[in-house]
Amino acid sequence: MRSLLANEFMKWRRTIKPLIALGMYTGIIILTYFIVRSGNEPGDAATFVNYATMAAMTFLGIFTIVFTAEMIGNELKFDTLKHLLMSPYSRDRILLSKLIAALLIMLVQFVFILAVSYGFAFTLDGSLTFEQFRNILLSVSSGVFVIFLTLMFSVVFKSTGVVIGFTVLANFLSTMIGGLLITWKPAIAKWIVFLHTDLSVYYQSPGFMETMDVTIWFSALYVLIHIIAFYVITAFMFRSKTFAE
């Protein structure tokens, strides 16, 4: 399994996209830093970290979809999937290596965002709290959900663009419809999984989740059931498809 993971990392880091992603995270964090510092009442370290991570995490969500979609999409594009599938490793292992690689790649970027944000934060006044750090950590849950969803779309559609489009659209539409339903039909809204993927909401906007009368454990379990279902579907399709032209 380690050698399969090494392959996935090699393929990821040898493209220009990781550099673009890390550059964008750094750029957005620096931009936030100057905006926070240049206000009439300069923000403190906590305010900066809050805005900087929020902005960078938005980009992380997009790059996570792109990188995950390309894990299988690029194999189809370059016709290299057949070579992977001819290997003595089982298809289950190959798929699992791609999933773990996608999760680790997201975590690497997340740690980078944290390191750069907190590095700049230490030059500002004010103290940083554990609660804020916990909220940032909890927001990673939406990235994990997105990886499982994107991987599932990747085995259904051949084109990476379509996979990215579908994932973004599913995310966007469900959140929008869910947002509307919360106001009018909260009992229905609570069954829209996209409203549960970011667990930090329970601490940042608790009223939002109280409207739906749900707890953080309900959300965590509901998301977990979904990602297991996504993976079972993905594994079944990956095992049974011939991927022949």
Place this chain on the structure above:
Amino acid sequence: MLTVQNVHKKMGKTNVLTNVSFEVVPGEIFGFLGPNGAGKTTTIRIITGLMPATHGSVTVDGFDVATERQEALSRIGAIVENPAFYPYLTGRENLIHAMNLIPGLKKVDLNALGALVGLETKLDMKVKQYSLGMKQRLGIARALLHNPKVLILDEPTNGLDPAGIADLRQYLRHLADHRGIAILISSHLLSEMEMITDRFAIIDHGQIKSVQGGEGEPKTESVILCKVDRADMSEALDVAALTFDDVKIVQQSAETFIIPRPEADIPHLLKHLVDRDIGVYQIGMKHETLEEQFLKLTKKEGGTNHAFITSQ
């Protein structure tokens, strides 16, 4: 070494392969010929574990590809359809990627392997800068990384120049003779196949039509070709018919005819023709080319041949 036994593949309601059976022994180069859509690639996909067979079995060194996947596939090196690589990685990185796909593979001297396929100075170039011929060579290097017992090459001469083809032929012969690798080659280049293979199978419409070239058996059929005086042709045909009353004599032109008999029958036929004062200009064996045999066996209903072969 490689045994394909009664393999049947059904896709939807279509029988893509019907009872395909053949065997490739160690040290043998086995050709796999067939027109487009005949079932060559499907057979190769089943052998390499990319697709399951509906019935039948494929074993490599005694291991079943379907039930003992790891043992079977770790003994196969293959290029299926075309050599595909990650264009943004170098040749060396692509080989490292392939090494990582073989469980338990010990360190391989990639420079030596690169030299073996003539890419020693190009391994650190990105594959997107490679020509098709270089990709073919890299594909062969990748297929040989783990010293496989069976090598499967789908159209391996695509993109190679004549010198490259000759090198490849020599190298494959060396692999078969000195390392005992069983090699299965699928190709449309019939002249190449004729030169490189020990035996070959012709597949059409998902069925093996013929397997030629066993121990002591010629790869292609031979016939007696006789050229006589035009004026004597009719009488010559009568003499031949009387001499060999159990075979079909085919008149090829106004002065030539062929008889599917062995070389040993030439003196007998010649004596009869000369006894009847027939002017014989030429008599000898004509070896049916692989192309002629291929065309004969894969002729479509209605007598037309597959278009691709006549264009080559």
